[in-house]
Amino acid sequence: MLRIYNSLTRDKQEFIPIQAGKVGIYVCGMTVYDYCHLGHARVMVVFDTVVRYLRAAGYEVNYIRNITDIDDKIIQRASQKQQNYAALTAFFIDAMHEDAAKLNILSPDQEPLATAHIDEIVNMITSLVVRGYAYRPHSGDVYYRVRRFDRYGELGGVVVDDLRSGARIEPGNLKEDPLDFVLWKAAKPGEPSWASPWGEGRPGWHIECSAMSTHCLGNHFDIHAGGMDLRFPHHENEIAQAEAATGEKFVNLWMHNGFVEVNNEKMSKSLGNFSTIRELLKQDVDQPRMGEILRFMILGSHYRSPLSFTVAGLAAARSALTRIYLTLDKLDSVAPVPKAMALVDPAAVEFRAAMEDDFNTPDAMAALYTMVHDCNRALDQGRRNTAMQRAALLLGLGNILGILELEPRRFLAVASASTDTVLTPSGLTRSAVDELVKEREQARLQRDWARADVLREQLNAEGIVLEDDPKGGTRWRLL
Secondary structure: OOEEEEOOOOEEEEOOOOOOOEEEEEEOOOEOOOOOEHHHHHHHHHHHHHHHHHHHOOOEEEEEEOEEOOOHHHHHHHHHOOOOHHHHHHHHHHHHHHHHHHOOOOOOOEOOEHHHHHHHHHHHHHHHHHOOOEEOOOOOOEEEOHHHOOOOOOOOOOOHHHHHHOOOOOOOOOOOOOOOEEEEEEOOOOOOOEOOOOOOEEEOHHHHHHHHHHHHHOOOEEEEEEEHHHHHHHHHHHHHHHHHHHOOOOEEEEEEEOOEEEOOEEOOOOOOOOOEHHHHHOOOOOHHHHHHHHHHHHHOOOOOOOEEEOHHHHHHHHHHHHHHHHHHHOOOOOOOOOOHHHOOOHHHHHHHHHHHEOOOHHHHHHHHHHHHHHHHHHHHOOOHHHHHHHHHHHHHHHHHOOOOOOOHHHHOOHHHOOOOOEOOOOOOEHHHHHHHHHHHHHHHHOOOHHHHHHHHHHHHHOOEEEEEOOOOOEEEEEO
C-alpha cells in the first residue's frame, strides 16, 4: 500500500488515484532565464524518481512539468543582454534539457509553455472575474480577491488576518486589499504582451500553473508537486484560482521536496553558495557519470528533508557508487530484471516497502547495498550463477531509481577524471591522490618503509586501494 505525505493535510495518506490504475501529476518546473541550479536538480531527480516508481508499480502516469517562459526576471535578463525574450528562453530551455539528460531525467509526457497557453489563462481569469473573485481597477491590471476564497491559507498554514497585519498598499496601487495578487499585468512600453479583454498585457506567475495544469490534467487531478519554497504563496494561490474558477476540488495530494543546504546554510545567490548543475557536472570529464553521482547523492536524503550538500557528501556518493560498480565489474554482462519490484525476493520486498513509505529512497538504497553484499559473498563462495542473479535484481531495482545504468568499466575509468575531480569523503581530488601515491613511491625508493606505510594507511582510510608492482610503481583505484 503506497502512502504519501500530503502537504495539505500534513500526514501520510494511502494513495488512491481518481481513476484506478492511472495517475495525473503536475510538477512546477523552471523559470528559464538562467542555468539550472542544484535546487532545480533536486526537484527534477525527486519527481522523476516518483514517476519511475509509479510506473514500475503498474500505474499509467501522465507526468506534466511546465516551463515558465515569461515573467519579470525573464524580461529583466533579456533587457540586460539586449536580447529578444523568446531567444533567451529558448537558449535556457535547451540548456535545461541538456542538464536533465546528464542526470538521467526522463522527459515529462507534456512540457507546456506559459506563452503557448495564453488563451487558457485568459479564459480562467475571465471566469474569476465573472464569479466575483477577480476585479480590474482602472490601471488595466486584474487582481484576485484573496478574502473571497474562504480556505485561503490552508496549504501554507497561514492565517489571512495575520498576513494582513504586515501588509500595506503602496502609493498609487489600486488593489482593494494589500493581500490581493495580480492575475494579469497591463503592458508596459517595450515589454512583450498579448491581447486580452482587459487590453494588452501578460499573465501573472501564479495563474500560469493553474491554467496549464487544469488544461493538461483536467480540473481535478491526483498530485501536484514542487519545491518547498513554492508551497506559499505560489501553490496557495493556485488552489484559490483553480477552485474559484472551476467550482471543483483542484488537487488530491500535494508533495513538496525540502530545501537544499550548502555547508549547513540554505543555498542562495546572496550567500555566495550557489552552484549550477553545469558547474557540478564539469567536475568530471564524463558528465553522465558525474550526473549519476549527483543523482545518487540527492536520493541519499529523504525528499522532504533538507538536502545538505558538501564536497565530502558528493565524494561519499562517488565512493558508494564505485563499490557497487566494482562488484558489477566482476561479473559478465548482466541484464536487469524487468519486473524486479514485483518479486517476493527479500531485497525486493525491502525496496518496495521503503518506496511505498512516502518514497523513502535512503532505505530503498539500503536494499541495494544488501544485494551488493549478497553478490560478493556468492562470488567468494564460487556461486557465480547466484551472484549473476543477485546482480540482475540489483540492476532492476537500481534502474527504478534512475541509477546503475552505465557500463561498469565506464564508471570505474577514474584515470579519465579531471585533475580537480573530488574522489574521497575528505575532499581529496584526483591530483591530490596522484601526489600522495607519488610521495609513497618515493618513500619506497628511499626504503623509508615507515613513511610508505603511513601514506598507504592514509589512502586506505580514504577508500583508495594501492596495487604495487615489482618494479616499484603503484596503481590505485577507488574501493
